[in-house]
Amino acid sequence: MSEQAYNFAYLDEQTKRMIRRAILKGLAIPGYQVPFASREMPMPYGWGTGGVQVSAATLTPDDVFKVIDQGADDTTNAVSIRKFFEKTADVKTTTNTKAASVIQTRHRIPEDELGDDQILVYQVPIPEPLRFLEPRETETRKMHALEEYGLMHVKLYEDISKNGRIATSYAYPVKVEDRYVMDPSPIPKFDNPKMEMSAIQLFGAGREQRIYALPPYTKVVSLDFEDHPFDPSRAPHCCSICGASDSYLDEVIINDDGGRMFVCSDTDYCERRVAEGHTGVQVSGDAA
Amino acid sequence: MYVAVKGGERAIDNAHAWLAEERRGDKKVPELSVDQIREQLSLAINRVMAEGSLYDPDLAALAIKQSRGDLIEAIFLIRAYRTTLPRFGYSEPIETSKMACDRRISATFKDLPGGQVLGPTFDYTHRLLDFKLAADGEIPDAPNKQANQENVPHVAEFLNNEGLIQQETRSDATPPDLTREPLELPADRALRLQALTRADEGFTLGMAYSSQRGYARNHAFVGELRIGAVAVEIDVPELGFAIEIGEITVTECETVNQFQGSKTEPAQFTRGYGLVFGQTERKAISMALVDRALRWEELGEDDLGAPVQDAEFVLYHSDNIQATGFLEHIKLPHYVDFQAELELVRNLRKTAFESQKMEAAE
Numbered sequence: 001m002s003e004q005a006y007n008f009a010y011l012d013e014q015t016k017r018m019i020r021r022a023i024l025k026g027l028a029i030p031g032y033q034v035p036f037a038s039r040e041m042p043m044p045y046g047w048g049t050g051g052v053q054v055s056a057a058t059l060t061p062d063d064v065f066k067v068i069d070q071g072a073d074d075t076t077n078a079v080s081i082r083k084f085f086e087k088t089a090d091v092k093t094t095t096n097t098k099a100a101s102v103i104q105t106r107h108r109i110p111e112d113e114l115g116d117d118q119i120l121v122y123q124v125p126i127p128e129p130l131r132f133l134e135p136r137e138t139e140t141r142k143m144h145a146l147e148e149y150g151l152m153h154v155k156l157y158e159d160i161s162k163n164g165r166i167a168t169s170y171a172y173p174v175k176v177e178d179r180y181v182m183d184p185s186p187i188p189k190f191d192n193p194k195m196e197m198s199a200i201q202l203f204g205a206g207r208e209q210r211i212y213a214l215p216p217y218t219k220v221v222s223l224d225f226e227d228h229p230f231d232p233s234r235a236p237h238c239c240s241i242c243g244a245s246d247s248y249l250d251e252v253i254i255n256d257d258g259g260r261m262f263v264c265s266d267t268d269y270c271e272r273r274v275a276e277g278h279t280g281v282q283v284s285g286d287a288a
Numbered sequence: 289m290y291v292a293v294k295g296g297e298r299a300i301d302n303a304h305a306w307l308a309e310e311r312r313g314d315k316k317v318p319e320l321s322v323d324q325i326r327e328q329l330s331l332a333i334n335r336v337m338a339e340g341s342l343y344d345p346d347l348a349a350l351a352i353k354q355s356r357g358d359l360i361e362a363i364f365l366i367r368a369y370r371t372t373l374p375r376f377g378y379s380e381p382i383e384t385s386k387m388a389c390d391r392r393i394s395a396t397f398k399d400l401p402g403g404q405v406l407g408p409t410f411d412y413t414h415r416l417l418d419f420k421l422a423a424d425g426e427i428p429d430a431p432n433k434q435a436n437q438e439n440v441p442h443v444a445e446f447l448n449n450e451g452l453i454q455q456e457t458r459s460d461a462t463p464p465d466l467t468r469e470p471l472e473l474p475a476d477r478a479l480r481l482q483a484l485t486r487a488d489e490g491f492t493l494g495m496a497y498s499s500q501r502g503y504a505r506n507h508a509f510v511g512e513l514r515i516g517a518v519a520v521e522i523d524v525p526e527l528g529f530a531i532e533i534g535e536i537t538v539t540e541c542e543t544v545n546q547f548q549g550s551k552t553e554p555a556q557f558t559r560g561y562g563l564v565f566g567q568t569e570r571k572a573i574s575m576a577l578v579d580r581a582l583r584w585e586e587l588g589e590d591d592l593g594a595p596v597q598d599a600e601f602v603l604y605h606s607d608n609i610q611a612t613g614f615l616e617h618i619k620l621p622h623y624v625d626f627q628a629e630l631e632l633v634r635n636l637r638k639t640a641f642e643s644q645k646m647e648a649a650e
Contacts, residue, residue: 006372035470040367045613047620070624077620079296107624125617136600138473163636169628188628207610209470235631250623251630265624 009056009089015039019057019211023202026213031176032144033127038209048081050204051104051123054211058102058119058202059085064092066100071108071248071265078106097268107170109191111247111269114199116216122185124205127212129173129183149181152223160228169233175221182212182220190232190248195220237262242273243280311356325349334537334566335359339608340366341467341486343536343565360488360608367609371467380521380530384540384563385439389516391567394443396509396544402440407515408567443512444542444559453544453557454587473600480582480599484575485564487606493570495596495606496577504584504594508560508577511544515567539564541572545580547587558587578602 007013022036041049059065065085069078073095081104082093094100097110106123114120126132130140133151143149152173159167166172172189176182184192185203195201201214214220224230235249240261247269249262263280264270312319326333326349336348340363347366355361391407394400447453463478471483484492499506517537521530541562549555560580562572581596595601605611 010372012372012374035472037468037470040364040371040609042368044364044616045610046615046617047613049613070621074296075621076296076300079300083297106620107622125614137604138600164639165635167632167636169632170625186622186625188624190628207614233631233635235627248624249627251627265627 006088008061009059009085009091010041011039011053011056016057019053022211023054023057023213026202026211027200027215029180030214030218031180031182031212033205033210033212035209036211038206041206043080043084045207046125047077048104048106048123049206050208050211051106051121051206052081052084052204053206054121054202054204055085055102055104056089058121059089059091061089061091063101064094064099065089066094066097066103067105068103068108068110068266068268069106070250071110072267074267095268096272097266107186107188108248108265109187109194111244111264111266113194114197116198118199120197120199120201122187122201122203124183124185124203124208124210127183127203127205127208127210129171129181144180147179149175152181156223156225160225165231166224166228172230173223175223176214177219178221181223184220188234188248189222189230190234192220192222192230193232235262238280239264239270239273240280242270242278244270244273244278311354320353322346322349322353325352331567332357332359332362334568335489335571336362336366338565338568338571339363339486339488340370341565342366342370360612364609364612377522379533380523382518382520382536382538384514384518384538385442387440387514387516387518387538387540388435389440389514390537391515391569392440392512393514394510394512396443396511397446400443400446402436402438405436440514442542444544447511447544447557451556453559454547454553456559471603473603475599475603477579477583477586480603481561481563481575481579483603483606484562484578487575488608488611489568489571489574491606491608491611492574492578495581495602496574498594499577499581499596504581504592504597506545506577506580508543508545508580510573511542511559513539513541513569513573515539515569537566539566539568539572541569541576543573543576543580552588558583 009016011019019036022034025034026032038050038053041052043049043052055065065082067073067078067082069075072078085091086093097103097112101117102119102121103110104121104123109120128137128140130143130152133155134140134143143151156166159165168189170188171183171186172192174182174184174192174195184195195214196217196219198216200216203212205211222230235251237249238245239247239249241263244264247264247266250265252261252263253259254261326345329352332352333345333348336351336359337343337345340348340351347369348362351362351365352359354365389405389407391409392402392405394404444453448455463482464476466479466482471479475483515537517535519532520534520536522533523530543560544557545560547553547556547558558580560576562575562579564572564575578596581594582599582602584591584597591597
């Protein structure tokens, strides 16, 4: 690719303006899905094209950019997207959550609390929280307009009657400012409470041509029932590397006997804790 | 000790280097040139141009070479390139009745003004492997004849004169632009046709075939299929008139379908329409059948609940770049969501076992 032939951050200015308008509309109506004329990007639909377009429209030459996938900076697709912006926008990049001004993420919210000078950009595969209850876009748009969310509550209720608990563990639906039910993207429900934050949160769904947003300090409530309150569960372990007991953990299989260990999914958080002198307990072989 | 997997960056670079090597294949075999691909794999070029929505045989050839012959990957390369191109303007509608036809057939009339021209078709070839091609590809020159210089009228117009075929309402409204506006429903016919002309050939074929087999059956005659070059004209404001900026080859198909009539309309024929870049007749015919099936509402036909009648179903699933991207994204790591599911299933099982134990104890 002869990157000089492309505009700053790849997209032309007209396209960025169109995306910025959608972002502003999204911020003005928190949780509402704004249709936008998503472009074909040089990476496949479903691989973060929505997030990439939102980041492209958001980045300025002075920004410091961080990309995570599954919480980690070094997963292959995060590397690929980071390289794309290094090449096309020549922005500084970092893995340090606190040093980044724009963070593009897939499936996680960083463990460190974000500040009001930061923007968190989510990659969204299916922006419609009602999609798996009603496949038709024409219907779901109507349901949002009429605030008709009974179907969602029935689904959650059926979960409880069948399983004794709500059987949704990621992409757990939230209600924004008492109005729109919103898909938080496939983050684990452990991350849901963090969405009430001081940073701007932008959600881009490229293939589905939707952008939505949460302004800072927006009220975000995970759907639940009085007698079955929302429970942001995590694996009941500590990180084997840094010993953290408050972070979201990935399970890693370490031998043929099914031995497992748990490590922080947020690699930056984990590395910083190790640098600060925290250590974890290495489990050896035994099934934890 | 387990160390968080590093080196994603190096792995990606190495994978790409390997890919380049595989693409080249055995270096003892001469490399394919882009010209060879353009000239000798022209139907692949046509498909890439049609579904990539960009008429440029050289770029299509390059994309096919780069994608190792994976046509959807080639289409993707073209789409990603196309989206970066500035828009200078919009052409006048092309005039297919002035087409220089390489091929023009009608299945509804034995002979007709303009004649039947078979052109370079696979039809009536016996599908026997030609082992001579494996040895040498030399061919004798095909016989020549002076091309027809006359305008070639559309078959549907003959029926139109008799009032036998439904009149299409003329409109000078600017059609919506699928590549500049998000697809929103209900989609009018112009927008549906736009989506169909770049739709995946296989998907469109399957949808059309389903309508032939009885899912919202509507028997179609190929009223006319024509392939050839048409001029592209653009209006230059400074000049005050349109000038020709080039020529493109397109395939146009008009089907003639029965229509029983409705409360407001007497029995007559109706049409489906397909227009696709290049020589792409399977796609153009499929497009015409799907177009016709999607017109059930406007023609006052029954909704039979068939997939091909469902504009939302057809339009949302016909784009192979969207489809392949989303399908293949499940290769990406999902261990965070999977971890959440693991915890959930473990908890559900634990609860179930505990209640079983309780019951057994009682």
